[in-house]
Amino acid sequence: MATVNRQLVLQSRPKGMLALGDLQLQETPVPELRDGQALGRVKYLSIDPTMRVWMAMDSYLPAVAIGEVMRSLGFAEIVESRHPDYKKGDRVSGLTGLQEYVVIDANAKQSLIQKVPKIPFVSDTVFLGTLGINGLTAYFGMEIAQPKKGETLVVSAAAGATGSIVGQIGKIHGCRVVGIAGTDEKCNWITRDLGFDAAINYKHTDWTEKLAAAVPSGIDIDFENVGGEIMQSVLGLMNLHGRVALCGLISGYTKEDPGLASFAAVLMKRLRVEGFIVLDYAPRFTEAGTQLAQWKMLGKIKDRETIVEGLEKAPDAINMLFTGGNTGKLIVKV
Ligand SMILES: NC(=O)c1ccc[n+]([C@@H]2O[C@H](COP(=O)([O-])OP(=O)(O)OC[C@H]3O[C@@H](n4cnc5c(N)ncnc54)[C@H](OP(=O)(O)O)[C@@H]3O)[C@@H](O)[C@H]2O)c1
Numbered sequence: 001m002a003t004v005n006r007q008l009v010l011q012s013r014p015k016g017m018l019a020l021g022d023l024q025l026q027e028t029p030v031p032e033l034r035d036g037q038a039l040g041r042v043k044y045l046s047i048d049p050t051m052r053v054w055m056a057m058d059s060y061l062p063a064v065a066i067g068e069v070m071r072s073l074g075f076a077e078i079v080e081s082r083h084p085d086y087k088k089g090d091r092v093s094g095l096t097g098l099q100e101y102v103v104i105d106a107n108a109k110q111s112l113i114q115k116v117p118k119i120p121f122v123s124d125t126v127f128l129g130t131l132g133i134n135g136l137t138a139y140f141g142m143e144i145a146q147p148k149k150g151e152t153l154v155v156s157a158a159a160g161a162t163g164s165i166v167g168q169i170g171k172i173h174g175c176r177v178v179g180i181a182g183t184d185e186k187c188n189w190i191t192r193d194l195g196f197d198a199a200i201n202y203k204h205t206d207w208t209e210k211l212a213a214a215v216p217s218g219i220d221i222d223f224e225n226v227g228g229e230i231m232q233s234v235l236g237l238m239n240l241h242g243r244v245a246l247c248g249l250i251s252g253y254t255k256e257d258p259g260l261a262s263f264a265a266v267l268m269k270r271l272r273v274e275g276f277i278v279l280d281y282a283p284r285f286t287e288a289g290t291q292l293a294q295w296k297m298l299g300k301i302k303d304r305e306t307i308v309e310g311l312e313k314a315p316d317a318i319n320m321l322f323t324g325g326n327t328g329k330l331i332v333k334v
Pocket residue numbers: 047048049050133134137157158159160161162163180181182183186225226230246247248249250251252276277278279320321322323324325326327328329330
């Protein structure tokens with residue numbers, strides 16, 4: 001049994017991308033368990049854009065305090081237990097933090113820790129992506145979007161963990177689905193393998209013309225993951241009474257939020273814009289997880305992962321989200 005817990009603690013609040021030393025590696029003793037506690041060995045960490053927000057400011061959760069273990073979702077296996085609900089070998093997911101061992105106790109509810117079932121042919125990491133935060137976000141965001149057969153859905157960050165699932169749910173509902181992504185390889189993946197009808201590489205200079213050509217009947221739903229110029233262009237092509245599921249604004253997480261140059265399209269096109277945070281839907285996670293698992297089993301949702309090895313690489317991995325270094329779910333293998 002290991003006696004040392006390696007952890008990444010927040011040392012300074014990043015400005016722009018994470019710099020060396022914003023997260024510092026420290027070693028602490030693995031704590032002795034008290035009654036009512038269990039010890040999980042963290043196997044995988046979920047790397048999410050919201051971590052950059054948690055490092056910088058209070059948002060829908062308080063900012064991580066300086067000196068505190070960096071907050072993150074993760075997947076762990078119970079290695080020791082004095083907790084009535086957990087036994088050795090149980091697998092859990094939830095807010096493990098960027099560390100090798102997590103103590104689960106009476107606060108397990110706040111840390112969203114829950115047991116993970118063994119499903120044949122489903123790897124552990126899927127519980128961080130398609131059957132974890134990203135699948136759930138796509139599911140509830142698409143509920144807000146209310147897709148109807150024949151409508152046009154545009155999703156940004158379309159080859160990422162959330163966007164790639166959003167587009168596939170759009171296809172399940174019979175929508176024309178157009179994804180916006182940052183490389184030709186990503187565009188090929190979402191059209192050839194995931195069934196998107198079209199993909200636009202926003203790094204090509206003529207991308208706005210290509211987007212307009214890809215949505216001949218206009219856009220009914222914007223599943224917005226990026227904000228800024230991309231959102232502005234999409235809103236300009238929306239149909240009257242379109243819906244915007246405002247999921248994320250990643251283009252503003254490492255620099256001053258570019259926001260929108262103009263909100264006029266929301267007014268002129270009578271759009272319904274709804275921001276949402278997936279945690280608000282926690283009471284319905286089982287319902288959504290069951291549906292997502294079914295779609296995955298039936299091959300209606302396919303996924304990809306980008307895996308980075310080693311806890312110490314987590315800061316680099318976080319930065320990859322902002323340079324587009326990942327396709328699908330970004331995970332650190334501890
Ligand atoms: N509301 C919620 O509850 C909730 C929950 C989870 C996630 N989210 C949000 O959903 C979005 C996607 O998150 P994710 O976890 O699925 O990450 P992800 O899409 O797997 O990774 C982020 C991707 O965003 C793209 N990107 C980064 N900076 C960009 C920029 N300036 N302009 C355009 N694209 C950019 C990159 O792909 P390219 O190569 O295509 O640029 C990158 O791969 C984020 O905004 C996140 O905050 C919200």
